[in-house]
Amino acid sequence: MNKEIIKISRIISTGFILALFVLLSSCEKVKIITAAVDPDATWSLFADIQPIFTSNCTSCHGGTRSPDLRSGKSFASLKNGGYVTTPAGSSKLYSKITGSDHAARSTDTEKLKVLYWIEQGALNN
């Protein structure tokens, strides 16, 4: 076969593999959370959300790193820091816990509870 043709077909197949890789990695980013959590139930900071922070977050967010997610401190820290604004899906807190560097620190169910608690006004309830 002509050397020129071999070269061109190599370039094309490399381009194809790269395009496939970009496509697949972008699919990963828009992964839709499908855990079953009732959006209409009342989500409570005290009963539902704080336990998530206490077991998954306070080892790092324990006073020196913002937001302070310790029990008794988390509400003021999240509100004053503007982390729990609506629409909940674009709030700083939800964006962070679903972002690539923090996603593994909570389960899909926990993420949805946080989402619905913010959507319901992020109450000190």
Ligand code: HEC
């Ligand atoms: C192993 C340590 C660690 C754990 C555990 C951790 N974080 Fe973080 N978090 C960080 C670090 C470091 C930063 C700052 C760098 C960054 O933005 O990623 C940060 C940043 C953040 C921010 C953004 C702060 C800002 O002002 O922009 C939020 C919100 C947050 N974390 C929430 C959480 C929540 C909620 C959890 C638990 C589900 C959690 N983090 C668990 C280390 C941690």
